[in-house]
Every structure is written in C-alpha cells, then in structure tokens.
Amino acid sequence: MHNNHEVWLEVALNGAAGRAYQPLIPISASEIISQGIDCAHAGASVIHLHVYDDAGQPSENVDQYRRVIEGIKEKVDIIVYPTIALTGTAExxxxxxxxxxKYGLLDWGVVDPGSVNITHRSQIESGEEGLLYNNPDSHIQHGLKLAERDNWRPAYAIYEPGFLRSGAAFAQTVRLADPPVYRLMFSDNLLFGCKPTIHALDFYAQVIADELGNDADWMISGLDAHIQHLIAPALAMGAHIRVGLEDAPFGTLETNVQLVEGAANLIEQSGYSIVAPEPYYNGDRGPKVCERDR
Known part of the structure; x- marks a missing residue:
C-alpha cells in the first residue's frame, strides 16, 4: 500500500477519434491551448494532446504541435506531451x-511497448474492421533510443498485461533519465485487455509488483470507459490518475475541465495531494540517469 504518495493527474484533451465520437473535444489550436490552460488551473499536472489540421482531421504537423505546446506552457508550467502517428516507419x-x-518542448513522449487489435463491440456486431495498432519491436527500440538520446521520459500505454513485461525488458536496453510511466488502459466497449473492474485493477497491480517492483510509476486510464470508481482503490495501491475526453465514454457530455475537477476532488477526498512530475528535458543540464538503469 502507498498511503502517502503524491499523485500526478493527467488530462488527455482530445485523441484522434474526432468529434463524431466525442463531440466536445478541442480541435483548433486556440481551443486546445485554452482547454489545456483551464485544465491546469483545475488541477491537472500533465497534459496529453493530439493536433488537427484546418479540415478537422488528425495531424502530425510539427508546427501545429509547437504552437499548442508553447501556447500552454506560456501560461502554465506543466508537462505537455504529444502522441505518435498510428502508421508509418519508425522514423x-x-x-x-x-x-x-530539439525545440526543448518535450518532457514525455509516447512509446507503446506492443501491438494490439483495438476493436469496438459495435464493430464486431456490424462486421466492421477494427484498428490494428502495430508497434513492431524496431519501433519500440527506436522510440526508446530517442528518449535516451534527447532526455525525455517514455509514456507507455498498457493495453494488454504482456505490455508490462515487454516494456520493462525494452527499458533495460537503454539508459533513461527516468523509467517509463506505465499507464493501464481499461475499456468497457473496446475489446482489448480488461474492463474497468476492481478484479482487473487488483490483477494489474500484482503484475506490476511482480514485474516492476514497488517503485514503478503507473497510472490508470480508460478508452471509451468509466474509471471514476477505480480512482480511490488505485490511489491506495500507489497509482497516478488520467482522465479526459480522449479516454471518456464516447459521447460524454462533461468537459475536460469538469473531468479534471471531478478527479481532483476524488483524489483530495481520498487524502492525497496532486503534484507535478519533474520535467525531464532541460537543455542546460546533462542527462539524468536513473539508478535502476545503471
């Protein structure tokens, strides 16, 4: 049990599903910047985001990322990190x-340590093809080598229990500034991993203890899922928390700020304090090497 740990509260502002699935997500740069700042004021200590082009389609445009990250960081001192493209070569x-x-804007970055079918229950019922989220070993290694070289912290999405094991093994092949953050993914209707139940949380916590030890940084999150009922027990196990419209059930009518405020209240009512994780990228200092990676 970890009754006195300080908690990171991450908000995932939008995701790549678009407004057809999540009507209230921010899409324009100004919307993303505004909601990011408001969520930081509401209690978020980490922001994850995607960017969109002028036609409202998901984009990986560096200038757009730079604009929104700088826009948020100009007003609040907070870690803001982007996604990676679903397809393409590792490079x-x-x-x-x-x-x-290179711009000095990256504290964390996505490195997902495994591949998975992300298929919604409704897609199976209608015969529609789901998404194969493909992360070959070479892509995982490429991302981790960049994290080592450029001094940023990997954020792992754990869709399946085996991702914990492979992610830990891959992390041992590089000298990171600090170990990855392991984010457990639960879903009610996307048929990977586990539903957001206490039994599933207990199972994952035991795997984390067995594979990573008691000092691992891990958090709970969802994708088309309610996870509020897991927040209190997860905190008692030592977890951090992620909420936001990327993760919430499709069609959610709450805003990102309301989701952050609700989670912050649950964290505080459970007797924990929300803190900001230390930024890892700093061009003025050399890379910090974690003792566990020596």
Whole structure:
C-alpha cells in the first residue's frame, strides 16, 4: 500500500477519434491551448494532446504541435506531451517527437511497448474492421533510443498485461533519465485487455509488483470507459490518475475541465495531494540517469 504518495493527474484533451465520437473535444489550436490552460488551473499536472489540421482531421504537423505546446506552457508550467502517428516507419512516426525535443518542448513522449487489435463491440456486431495498432519491436527500440538520446521520459500505454513485461525488458536496453510511466488502459466497449473492474485493477497491480517492483510509476486510464470508481482503490495501491475526453465514454457530455475537477476532488477526498512530475528535458543540464538503469 502507498498511503502517502503524491499523485500526478493527467488530462488527455482530445485523441484522434474526432468529434463524431466525442463531440466536445478541442480541435483548433486556440481551443486546445485554452482547454489545456483551464485544465491546469483545475488541477491537472500533465497534459496529453493530439493536433488537427484546418479540415478537422488528425495531424502530425510539427508546427501545429509547437504552437499548442508553447501556447500552454506560456501560461502554465506543466508537462505537455504529444502522441505518435498510428502508421508509418519508425522514423516517420517519431519525426515530430525528434523535432519537438530539439525545440526543448518535450518532457514525455509516447512509446507503446506492443501491438494490439483495438476493436469496438459495435464493430464486431456490424462486421466492421477494427484498428490494428502495430508497434513492431524496431519501433519500440527506436522510440526508446530517442528518449535516451534527447532526455525525455517514455509514456507507455498498457493495453494488454504482456505490455508490462515487454516494456520493462525494452527499458533495460537503454539508459533513461527516468523509467517509463506505465499507464493501464481499461475499456468497457473496446475489446482489448480488461474492463474497468476492481478484479482487473487488483490483477494489474500484482503484475506490476511482480514485474516492476514497488517503485514503478503507473497510472490508470480508460478508452471509451468509466474509471471514476477505480480512482480511490488505485490511489491506495500507489497509482497516478488520467482522465479526459480522449479516454471518456464516447459521447460524454462533461468537459475536460469538469473531468479534471471531478478527479481532483476524488483524489483530495481520498487524502492525497496532486503534484507535478519533474520535467525531464532541460537543455542546460546533462542527462539524468536513473539508478535502476545503471
């Protein structure tokens, strides 16, 4: 049990599904910047975001990322990190990450340690093809080598239990500024991993203890999922928390700010304090090497 740990509260502002699935997500740069700032004031200590082009389609445009990240950081001192492209070569997928690191705008970055079918229950019922989220070993290694070189912290999405094991093994092949953040993914209607139940949370917590030890940084999140009922027990197990419209059930009528405020209240009512994780990228200092990676 971790009754006194300080909690990171991450907000995932939008995702790539678009407004057809999540009508209230911010899409324009000004919307993303405004909601990011408002969420930071509401209690978020980390922001994850995607960017969109002028036609409202998901984009990996570096200038757009730079605009929104700088716009948020200009007003609030907070970690803001982008996604990676779903497809392409390793170099193509991580090209925006490399550019943002050069600009000094990258504290965390996405490295997902495995591949998974992301299929909605309704797609199976209608015969529609789901998404194969493909992360070959070479792509995982490429992302981690960039994290080592450019001094940013990997954020792992754990869709399946095996991602914990492979992610830990891959992390041992590089000298990171600090170990990855392991983010458990639960879903009610997307048929990967586990539904957001106490039994599933207990199972994952035991795997984390067995594979990573008691010092691992991990958090709970969802994708088309309600996870509020898991927040209190997860906190008692040592977890951090992520909420936001990228993760919430499709068609959610709450705003990002309301989701952050609700989670912040639950964290505080459970007797924990929300803190900001230390930024890892800093062009004025050398890379910090974690003792566990020596």
């Amino acid at each position: 193509q997928r991580y090209s925006p990450i490399e550019a943002l690191a």
